[in-house]
Amino acid sequence: MPAELSPIEKAKFVSAKRASDFVETGMRVGLGTGSTAAWMVRCLGERVKNDGLKIKGVPTSSRTAALAQSLGIEVVTLDEAKWLDLTIDGADEYDADLSLIKGGGGAHLQEKVVATASDRMIVIADAAKKVDTLGAFPLPLEVIPFGWQTTKTLVEETLVGMDVLGRTTALRMNGDAPFVTDEGNHILDLHLERIGNPRQLSLVMNQIPGVVENGLFIDICDVVVVGHGDGRVEVTDISSGTVEHDSVDLMEHENLFADLG
Template sequence: MSGELSPIDKAKFVAAKRAAEFVQSGMRVGLGTGSTAAWLVRCLGEKVREEGLRFRGVPTSTRTAELAREVGIEVISLDEAGWLDLTIDGADEFDSELNLIKGGGGALLQEKIVATASDEMIVIADAAKHVETLGAFPLPVEVIPFGWTASQALLEEALVTMDVLGRKTTLRMNGERPYITDEGNYILDLHLSRIGNARQLAMLVNQIPGVVENGLFIDICDRVIIGYGDGRVETRDINAGTVSEERVEFVEDDNLFRDI
């Protein structure tokens, strides 16, 4: 039931519900990964079942693909889609220029490929994800398992020349074993505290041997929809330079909450 949701979950839900309105029948839509993106998939599933919405979704992880199929969304691969009309995803951080840190859920590689193969990217988030400067959230970097310690050492050496506050790097773990991405890779989390020049850092990190991709999404997001616990949503459009606010209504017996 919606009344049992925490304020943060309510914020995620209203942002997701507002973003779902951008999806139209016939579209090819990238579906993000993470807790906020999961709300989006549920909202879109409801529109499929109750409103007859018909679109094809390209998930950015096996978790999202499983949920999408469960709620009745037609799932295809990016290769089958060719190009996407829209991608909707969450973010771990975003700044005033709508640059992002993503990858907390471990799907940054597929997320970045899908987002850049789209005409538009919409990010859905709660207000706590907005920061003045990126970097408080650890920056995920996906690396191949072979020689990962060498890649880590090279990353730490490169960070000495960067405008960052911290330089600690850690291997992401899943219990006692390294976390494995859908592509069979490892993730190094960079604890930087503050990133002075995100664009420069993103370019440098991707030049390190063994690095597959990093979680900085620069000039990729077009619009961010911010949810609040009281039902308000704020939409920021970086291309139009506009900010709008409205309220999303939802009812206590909404079917979306039956299994929450």
């Protein structure tokens, strides 16, 4: 592991490395999007190259697709795969029930479709992503461009009746232009500070005309793999109620992905 990597990046790496151990030859695997998921894709690419791992990867964004293909991972569409053995992805926040906020990278629509088409979803994260209550990270809503300002107004009016602390909404930008998702949509970021009832909020937001999907993942994640900068890993399985402690030898992977240093 390159010495100049920060403790946070090392934590992301070890969580991704440990989660990649769940993948076996012959599996159809959902490949997440984001900085932690990129480590996981590189770990799988290394196994494809060195160990002969054979999988079919279903990426959740064009960025992930390009990375996976560059590493020799066979990439197929969800329609081609039909159903997946597991999906491995990051999260912006998660709580004790393994409810998540995702979408910081703007790919939560594809991520949710892929994750719900999987037997299991494994989340990889650093310890800072765990929270007592969701909401400190802005909740993204993917909305169609047509009438987005009207949609924004409807969202703000609806939030008045929700169990949230803040109600500020903002159109996500990419420089001077609105951010555009892979589906050609925009994203509204909801700065809620605290979400008292994530399940209710998710259902209500998706009923607003113009909203395509929100970034709350409820009853989707099965396992969370949390990495630490010193190589320690915690694996929490919500279905079995178990927490396992493991470690990844950082020195063993000193030269792995050295180009990212």
